[in-house]
Amino acid sequence: MNVSVLGCGRWGTFIAWYVNKAGHDVTLWGRQGSKNLQVLMDSRKNDYLTLPDEIELSHSLENAVTSAEVIIISISAQQLRSFAKQLSQLNEIEGKTFILCMKGLEADSGKRLTQVFSEELGKSTNVAVWVGPGHVQDFVNHIPNCMVISSENIEITKKIVQAFNSDLIRFYYGQDLIGNEIGAATKNVMGIAAGMLDGLNYSSLKGSLMARGTREISRLVRAMGGNDLTIYGLSHLGDYEATLFSLHSHNRKFGQMFVQGEDFGKLAEGVSTVKALKELSAQYHVELPISDAIYEILFENKDAKKTLEDLILRPVKFEF
Numbered sequence: 469m470n471v472s473v474l475g476c477g478r479w480g481t482f483i484a485w486y487v488n489k490a491g492h493d494v495t496l497w498g499r500q501g502s503k504n505l506q507v508l509m510d511s512r513k514n515d516y517l518t519l520p521d522e523i524e525l526s527h528s529l530e531n532a533v534t535s536a537e538v539i540i541i542s543i544s545a546q547q548l549r550s551f552a553k554q555l556s557q558l559n560e561i562e563g564k565t566f567i568l569c570m571k572g573l574e575a576d577s578g579k580r581l582t583q584v585f586s587e588e589l590g591k592s593t594n595v596a597v598w599v600g601p602g603h604v605q606d607f608v609n610h611i612p613n614c615m616v617i618s619s620e621n622i623e624i625t626k627k628i629v630q631a632f633n634s635d636l637i638r639f640y641y642g643q644d645l646i647g648n649e650i651g652a653a654t655k656n657v658m659g660i661a662a663g664m665l666d667g668l669n670y671s672s673l674k675g676s677l678m679a680r681g682t683r684e685i686s687r688l689v690r691a692m693g694g695n696d697l698t699i700y701g702l703s704h705l706g707d708y709e710a711t712l713f714s715l716h717s718h719n720r721k722f723g724q725m726f727v728q729g730e731d732f733g734k735l736a737e738g739v740s741t742v743k744a745l746k747e748l749s750a751q752y753h754v755e756l757p758i759s760d761a762i763y764e765i766l767f768e769n770k771d772a773k774k775t776l777e778d779l780i781l782r783p784v785k786f787e788f
């Protein structure tokens with residue numbers, strides 16, 4: 469199958485490498501002037517991996533989109549709306565299958581990424597998400613993992629899983645697009661919280677964060693019409709090791725450096741997601757104490773140690 473991957477950062481480049489390894493013809497696209505693409509064109513390497521010669525590298529969005537049956541997008545979540553607008557101007561977009569390999573929510577509206585995408589491209593394209601745990605550094609060292617594909621059309625979900633399943637990634641069929649998208653985006657917020665705990669020498673609280681974080685997000689998913697159980701699956705709890713504990717996690721690292729007064733400098737999607745959660749908490753009347761605490765620390769200059777300690781002082785309640 470011809471597959472194009474749009475976005476050649478850390479994850480998009482890995483996805484191109486992986487899809488090629490799974491037996492498909494792959495084009496990897498980056499913007500004109502993209503430093504990431506230039507480095508790959510010059511050396512076929514980046515900080516994480518080496519791309520085989522058969523992967524085509526391209527600056528032409530039109531060619532990348534028209535030549536492929538399946539198009540995978542991996543860019544920062546806050547750029548998706550403007551990028552989808554750009555895609556909607558192209559010919560021959562109808563009937564294509566798009567897969568979003570990204571974890572976020574639109575910061576201002578709280579919308580899920582498939583909602584944002586469909587609003588810009590209409591219903592004439594199929595859209596799915598590919599989420600779950602995994603770091604490039606582990607996959608290129610042949611350490612397998614499990615991930616999940618989700619969409620509103622089970623036939624599309626099955627087609628993608630069958631095309632991309634391998635001994636390196638075992639895919640599951642997602643059954644709850646709302647839960648999978650909210651779960652994937654919000655695990656980054658818990659990752660920032662975990663990094664803050666690490667930075668404050670409170671790492672031993674990460675078990676409690678796992679228990680209460682999943683509970684908080686499962687309440688939100690239920691209120692939004694999803695299945696609260698989804699939060700205990702691959703897109704959220706299943707991604708906690710890779711985010712709350714892994715030294716590779718950008719979100720965890722961002723949180724740790726933030727409380728230590730340092731600037732991380734790379735994309736940590738949870739920063740924007742925490743804004744979206746503020747919006748969703750109000751829209752759906754769901755209390756999100758951990759997410760609120762992270763919002764106050766990041767955007768209201770509240771002291772991190774005191775704000776996280778205050779969570780312990782909340783009124784006593786039933787666990788479930």
Ligand SMILES: NC(=O)C1=CN([C@@H]2O[C@H](COP(=O)(O)OP(=O)(O)OC[C@H]3O[C@@H](n4cnc5c(N)ncnc54)[C@H](O)[C@@H]3O)[C@@H](O)[C@H]2O)C=CC1
Nearest residue numbers: 475476477478479480543544547569570571601602735737
């Ligand atoms: N296990 C998983 O499923 C993983 C998922 N991710 C997700 O992948 C997404 C991308 O993350 P990274 O690759 O780490 O970020 P990155 O910053 O390394 O790469 C983002 C890429 O998007 C490009 N980009 C940004 N705005 C664009 C626009 N308007 N048009 C075209 N290209 C644009 C940038 O030039 C860059 O190459 C995130 O949503 C992240 O959460 C990342 C790592 C693992």
Ligand SMILES: O=C(CO)COP(=O)(O)O
Nearest residue numbers: 600601602710717718719
């Ligand atoms: O989604 C990921 C791991 O599954 C990557 O997490 P970070 O963006 O925090 O590195």
